[in-house]
Amino acid sequence: MNENIETKTEGTLPGALQRIVNVARLHLVNKSSLFKVPIFVLGLVLIFNLVLAWTIIQLMQNVDPESAENYHYWSGGGSGFIVVYMLVIAVQSISMTFPFAQAYSVTRRDFYFGSILAYLALSVFYATLLSVLIWIENLTNGWWLNAQIFSIWYLGLKTIPEVFFVLLMSLIFFSFIGSAAAVLFVRFKAWGLVGFFAVIGVLALTVIVVPILTRTTDAVGAWFVTTGTIGISAWLLVPTVIAGIAGMLILRRATPVS
């Protein structure tokens, strides 16, 4: 009865790894929502902001040429957009790809690890892209208009590797939170999302209320200051890993029943 059982899949990697890589490829096969849309939006953000910055400078030159010279256009939206968009990508691609991967007879475990792999790859890609944009922004002295569109120096970062690290950790964090939410939806439908937001709400309240009740607000504030952006980004790994493990456990009993 066990004759003819083989686990060959296309590719050269060992079975399990190859299957996980294949799921990641399945997520990435349709480039439009993962690459074309966000890159197009980044382009628009750049162009609109530069036009705006240029217009403001022109207007100021008519009134007060000296202050126009020192004018510093600032917009934090460029990088923040991609970071939040990662959450959207994770929610969308898990909830839509899961029923399809089931048709391809992928185990839930392979599907989950493959999804995580895809988001890690996407996070590295976008962290790199944004770091390069910020580097160019620096190099050209704000696109020759003294404009900061993608930069996140205001977070107290000093070098491009630091910027890359903070972006990467944030992107991974948001994609893992997004996958946890999506998995809850896949398994429990609307009630899953209600539960997700309830948990987030309770956590947020805890972070705010506990320091007040225990009169440790100053200590907590001091912790954030001394830990700094780099430290906080590193600490994001903790909720990221928790979300990752929770997602895996929740998906194990999920069904694509419509």
Add this chain to the structure above:
Amino acid sequence: MTEVIRVSSLTRKFGKQAAVDNASFTIEKDAIHGLLGRNGAGKTTLMQLLTAQDFPTAGSIEVFGANPVENAKVLSQLCFIKESQRYPDEFKVRHVLESAPWFFANWSESFANDLVEEFDLPREKKLKKLSRGQLSAVGVIVGLASRAPITFFDEPYLGLDAVARQLFYDRLLADYAENPRTVILSTHLIDEVSNLLERVIVIDHGRIVLDEQAESIRGRAFSVSGTSGAVDDFASTRKVLYSSRLGGLTTATVESTSADDRKAAAAAGLEISPVSLQQLIIQKTSSSEREFEHSA
């Protein structure tokens, strides 16, 4: 005869409703099985259980001798595109054709390309924009070209016109002859596929009511027609599954395997014809089982 699937006392309940109710059966290696039943009889649920997309409430399933749940070795041998299969929103037909080979070791690209031509499927069109028939064609193409050792087809003809349906039956038979594999075809259009089927499993209200070789089912009954008096005489001592009267003429379907019965009918001047699989199955699934057994 080797079995590739063994199902024992399988039950799947949604709330109090049992979609699959204490089902036990086996699926043979390299044969075409019909999983027949009315809409809502439990066909899709049963296939979702066999492919580990859903979990049983009770009972056991063995596919290639092992529990299929989270078993990559087993699952990689299966292909099951549901009738209501959901695809990622922005997916185009070509994305499906591009990704399928990563998951099906026996995938034939040339076969898939031929089928895309024959079903006239637009590769660049988004799946959500396809007509019902085109969507069915996607499922049929993946199912056929995957050449998975166990392939499920779930009402694969929905929205397909007669030409496309015939194309599917022809390609299935031709490819099956060259690449034997286990096929489970769920349908309620029984007569249309009855010539394909080697084995028939009928499910009704979640219960398996019939599980037999197609040939032996067909041999179980025959139809007689003639003047009402002659037919009634002949039928009075035998078990009648179905009869209809038109003017002075009656047609009756009689359950009987004996050649003597057929001879007797011929001697009485009645016309004898084979009974369709569909008619027999309608009998099985429209009258309650108890009634059916009692009249025997």
